[in-house]
Amino acid sequence: MRRSFYRPAFAAAAMILISCVAGRASGEEARLLRYPHIMGDKAVFVYAGDIWAVNTAGGQARRVTSFPEGLEIFPRISPDGGRIAFSGEYSGSRQVYV
Numbered sequence: 001m002r003r004s005f006y007r008p009a010f011a012a013a014a015m016i017l018i019s020c021v022a023g024r025a026s027g028e029e030a031r032l033l034r035y036p037h038i039m040g041d042k043a044v045f046v047y048a049g050d051i052w053a054v055n056t057a058g059g060q061a062r063r064v065t066s067f068p069e070g071l072e073i074f075p076r077i078s079p080d081g082g083r084i085a086f087s088g089e090y091s092g093s094r095q096v097y098v
Contacts, residue, residue: 032047035073037077038056038077039076039077041056041057042056042077042081043055044064044076046073046075047061049071049072050067051063051065051084053084064084065086067088070088071089071090072086072087074087
């Protein structure tokens with residue numbers, strides 16, 4: 001039987017993402033949290049078209065990007081935890097940003 005390393009990471013990401021929105025008012029529109037990535041004690045994900053970061057121990061998520069036009073996807077934390085790389089599409093072509 002092969003051991004899957006994705007299950008624990010997915011479960012941890014799901015718990016973090018759920019805790020990030022648990023305090024929202026019930027009247028607000030719910031959106032899908034997408035593309036989670038965990039590295040060490042940090043987690044990043046896409047929510048409402050922007051990239052957000054949160055500590056894996058919990059707490060308040062902070063918005064990392066807030067471009068009014070365009071698309072940000074696939075955030076990844078660098079191995080040292082100092083940077084976040086992501087794909088962004090702002091002028092018709094997709095580029096990588098840090």
